[in-house]
Amino acid sequence: MGAYLAQQVIAQSEAAVEDSLVMRLRRAEVDGEELTDLEIVMFFGLLTFAGNDTTRNTAATGLRTLLEHPEALRELYEEPALIPGAIEEILRWTSVVQWFARTATRDVELGGRQIRAGDKLVMWYGSGSRDEAVFDDAATFDIHRPKPDHMAFGDGGRHFCLGASLARLELRVIFEEVLDRMKDLRSDGAAELVPSHWAYGLSKLPVAFTPGPRRGA
Template sequence: MAARQDTLPHLDILSHDVYEAGVPHAAYDEFRRTAPVAWVNETDKGHHGRGFWSLTCHEDVVAVHKDWRTFSSEVDGTEIEELEPDALAARRTMLETDPPRHTKLRQLVNPTFSKMAVETYAAHAERLVGEVLDRAIGRDADGVYDIARDLPIRMITGLLGVPEEDAPQLFHWADQIVYNADPDYSPLISDHGDTDPYRLLPFRSPVSLTVLEYVHRLAVARRGVDGGDLLTVLSNALVDGEPLPEREQGTFFLLLLIAGNETTRHSLSQGLLALAEHPDQLARLAADPSLLDSATEEVLRWTSPQLHFRRTATVATEIGGVPVAAGDKVVTWYLAANFDPEVFPDPHRFDLGRSPNRHVTFGGGGPHLCLGQWMARLEVRTFLAALAQRVRRVELTGDPKRVRSNFINGLKALPLHLVPR
């Protein structure tokens, strides 16, 4: 098993430019083969930070996610960036919390996102997908702007408890916040040092403050009111007998907005891209709708919108036989793990009938396993069902453009034509 390597595959695994150019599959494969538990020295590459363990094998990603006592989300957060204690405290959400507090926070929102609760939104999802496809089929369209970005935000505005007409504003804000390294979205670029003055705000983005103020305005009116939407739930929540601090209500909302909006969109658009590149798979699904469940999982595996999260070792331990010191950063790369040949035979084959499919698109298990996994599955499944029924071919009419981000694997443009049946 590999230890602290002197020579690593030629990939700056943190470079936003790398991901803008394409998914670095070949380099990930090499990492997995030669350095599955690799020590990445950040300063060598011009990044700020004390280095981290980079995990690209499925087994290691799952082991780390399940063992939250040894690999904490709370100690230093889940971002690779090293946050000062004041920034960590100001930006903390349940994502950066370990049990027992995590369990209490998660219980506030679990009922809204359970498999059973989400099934009740099936008709809403079908209607939204139908509307999107009515507008797009048979004409030149953009797979991101005209198709994929509408569905996730419109699915969650009702749950969040915000007016539906705010949806365009909300996803505009969420885009600016998350894509803080992409000049097409954000005027301030995180890896150019532009965002340093905003280090107390989520994603170091001044737009996060705009969203926190927006949440505050709405939340005040929900206090003492009965209601099942998440803003009302967060405004009235008691955790250990105390109301959630106002700041935490805001960051919690922001987490839900970003997680619910900025991930599923990329499974939809990159699913379209995969179907354009594998027309036989679209024809296969159209001929055999019983493949819908496996097709949904394969699109989720293939598109893996979340690239990584981070943990911190709380004690001296080992991963895959490699010694890890207390306090070391550990980064789990989901897309790399989703192409691990030990778990996925012929991993670079897009196979809508793949089964089993133990992808880690929603994380490797453990307490933080994606809250919105059933919502994301519902959206992808409903979209694939309608597409297979109504579209004969997905034709690309230009080059896809990728987001500049080492955090989200996504597209920002996908010119295409959906040829009707």
């Protein structure tokens, strides 16, 4: 994928394809400087990851969570209007990205611990999204929970996920379509985790269901 993107950057630049994302990035400036070819390729890599891996894995882990909470799944079948709220709880509960590292820029005391400028820190998003000081009954999966201030899209500020709105839309559409077409969803075998300590994802999730009709069919 990286090689393909690099070829596209070079090819479209040489052909001067004016109305393309590549050329728009080519003309863009950050602090008065143009982006390098490597920065443009890395930007496309970010789009590939942020617009695919995280959402895809959340859809899978979210479905697994609903299968493990059949009452919640039944409610969503009966009342699809609950899906957007359920998406927020799935985002809180699953936390596809488990952690990111940061470097402290100044001395600060946090939770009674002294942190010095330059210290390396690890933020556990899964833990933050189940903070008992923020969430009532944090260890319970509840699709009726008031919209939670979860950490699924990062720690806010400059590190907040630029694709948050797109991810919410994609997940809503996915679950609306899955629950509309796949009736009586149930587990049909053991799920398999992606072997990673950084990302929570599934490589396998066997399910069985009763097919529903196509819209308009």
